[in-house]
Amino acid sequence: MPKELSVIGKRLPRVGALELVTGSAKFTQDICVPRMLHGMILCSPHPHADIVGIDTSGALALPGVKAVITYSDLEHFPKVVSGPNGEPLKILDKTVFFVGDYVAAVVAETLEIAENALGLINVEYEVLPAVFDAKESMKPGAPVQRKAWPWNVWNSQEPGNPSLVLDKTKMTGGDVKGGFAEADSIVEAEINTQVTLQAPLETDTVVVGWDANGLCTVWTKESPYAMLGRLGPVLAKVYGTPVNKVRGICHQAGGRFGKHVDLRVLSMAAMAAKKTGRPVKFQGLRMWEYHGARPISHNLVKMGAKKDGTLSAVTMKTIMNCGMAHRSASQELRNIGRAPNWTWKCPNCSFESYAAYTNLADTGSFRGFGSTQGHYAVSQLCDRLIEKVGVDHISFYLKNHSGVNDWWEDQKQTISGLDECILKAVEASGWREKQHKPGTEKLPDGRKQGIGMAIAAHSGGGSITPTAAFVQVNQDGSVQLFVGGDETGQGVYTVEAAICAEELGIHYEDIRVIRADTEAAPYASSSSHCQNTCNMGGAVQLAARDAKQKLLKLAARELEAPPEILDVRDGWIFVTENPARKIAFQVLTAKYIGRKTLVDSQPLGCRIDGYGWYAQWENVPWSPEEPEGSRVPKTWICHIVEVAVDTETGQVEIVNFITAQDVGRVISRNTAENQLLGSTLMGIGYALLEDFIQDPQNGQGLNANYLDYKVPTHLDVPPTTAIMVETINPNTVFGAKGIGEGSLIPSAPAIAHAVYNAIGVRIDSTPITPDKILKALGKVK
């Protein structure tokens, strides 16, 4: 019988909640250090231009200005790579590639002085031709963005060839031609998705300072070890700074949702701090919060199925508009391609993808990375196919999704709760009773009503980044847990404290999590790929177990029983077979820790620490047939949405939303609920509201603000039911999965299908706005 859990799965107060409700939490924005200077950045007014002259003398003459940085100051700096497989970029270049690209930076005594100084920098540009549309940029003769790829497609070996991102994958396979030949129904469409902004409430802010020993302290909004991995090589190359002299701190981040710290700004801050001998803060501005956004994608999808609804072939061709750079084009394209490969089981498929450069702003990772676009495109075609073949939605989804032991690209699914998610969502929504032909049902108020369903799979801890953790047990029985990952709102510290408490057998409240600081915590992965629950959690469990083994040896002496037959729970250590034989955790720690007890002339106790190191290649079993990383967990989701559409105004109201997700073992119940609800709502924003508009004339972003870029408010939250399906993953800590991204992904396709069911016309691009609906209905031109 499995051991009953005391902490895991309960409703737990969030670690850090007290600081957050009293205003005492320290966000990066709140960091203020003595003698701190403030930085501002001069941005390009042109989408593509060479800087032929730059005069900074006026700015430097302004009282209070301490330094002005231009490309010539950074010639000895290496290029920086913004992401895991992003392209090396100069921090400041002689050529600018989009409206808003960085031209120069000023640091001054106050932000006002720095801002005023920007106007005193004279720049002479030679304007170059520019291109904004990805398909246009791939045509012969389009303005060249990158000398390495003169046909404007990243990692493409020949003009017209796709980006090489699939060399190690199995995303193309089987006999596509044969698959379509045996299909009874075939559908094809191009599905387009928009640019969306992560738009976290806290803007991207960095503070950097150097001390007399050459120690560089960096406060950012992301995992300090991730920062170290990116900034460290720059400081090593330029200043010879060793890794042990770069300190990263992130106590609390006001949301990130995939957005990473801008390494170009961070490098300039480090350089300016070194140059002036004073700490420098670059406070992010809301109007700059468009860097690294989710890119536009054009997805040409073709799918075929047999009479019984079995998928026989899928092809997808994706063109992604990277703008001037993408921090991880390869990974995003792979994730787009995983929609037909991971979620759907189809023997014959091909995926071809192009990461195109244009003169739009840089793009990057966003919660639901790639999967969001890929699933929207593929799901739209599935819904068409279901209608054309004439099968039932439920049977189509149950029949065609990947399952246990199916290989997905280079990974194998070990456990999936999707069937249960689908069936529970169907039951909760009353799906079967609400079926009707598209465009045929009206509410009493005259609005058309519809219902839609979509499914998705996404990483549930997918990265194989290793992580360490450290546990210190004190004489009074309290415990410090040192973890280096960043708390961005996902509740990672709550999850790690719960895992630590459960493993050590103590109360959750007795654990204090020491916030991410490279001076305190050992190496950790960053909050991306939903990996912290499993990776960092794995390390925390091992660290707690390490400490527990030492404590059990001490308890064995007290209880006169071998440690192997002892167990821990709720602050007690006891003999498993006879729980009455027990000793309180605090009695044991008080007796031994910090004291010198001689046993067989050897000191015992004194100090109890635990160290844990977790890497999927070490901790998850693998074999040549199932190589490392192939068993990383996936989360599965099914959404069912009901909408009411006003065909006079084009307004869509979501009247009921069911989100059912396979969340693995729930660690902290309220945190998990918040993640599901928040992720779903972000998906609703993606589907109906959010659209970063870039001027077709010059590519300039027009709405990097909350007035014109609409994120969901209190009034946009529909009645939502979150259903958590708990499958216990055999390869992860307590069977958990990372869950924060999953529920965003099928929101948009489920809403699109519901809108189609309501009005009988399909909207093929996101967001589904009133103007598109009215156009589709022929009510406006």
Add this chain to the structure above:
Amino acid sequence: MTQVNEKGSIQLSVNGQVTILKIDHEVMPWHTLLQTLRETLQLTGTKMGCNNGECGACTVLMDGKPILSCSTLTMDCDGKEITTIEGLGDPVNGVLHPLQKAFIEHDGLQCGFCTPGMIMGAKALLDKTSEPTAGQVKEALSGNLCRCGSYQKIVESVLAAAAAIKEG
């Protein structure tokens, strides 16, 4: 405004403390209340989300009414009583306001960046409407954005706080 300038200083009460700010020294004519609170008075509990009156993160109370401190000039606060998140609980014994307790208990937050503004907005609502409906809570806080999407639990928190205040 002219009168204020002639005095050479303005006086406001921040969380019950009389605060005198010398004009052109501690407060410049263009300083927003948000700047004064965060930079001059080091009360960083009030957050800057947009600095443009769009997100509600900087909400504080002025004479009991919720205002956006990023869009209020400090010079216009002469003689006003300002309450920030730091002034909500009891500063001496650390006892939390029922709203703060409820936000912890009902997990009415994720990253917590919107929380101070959200709680101050809720405080203004409960001071005026002691037993609000969920709809009234949503309406009152519709200008306070939470990008993490914790809205359901925020509404739960505010309703629970209202019930707790009623029970005393």
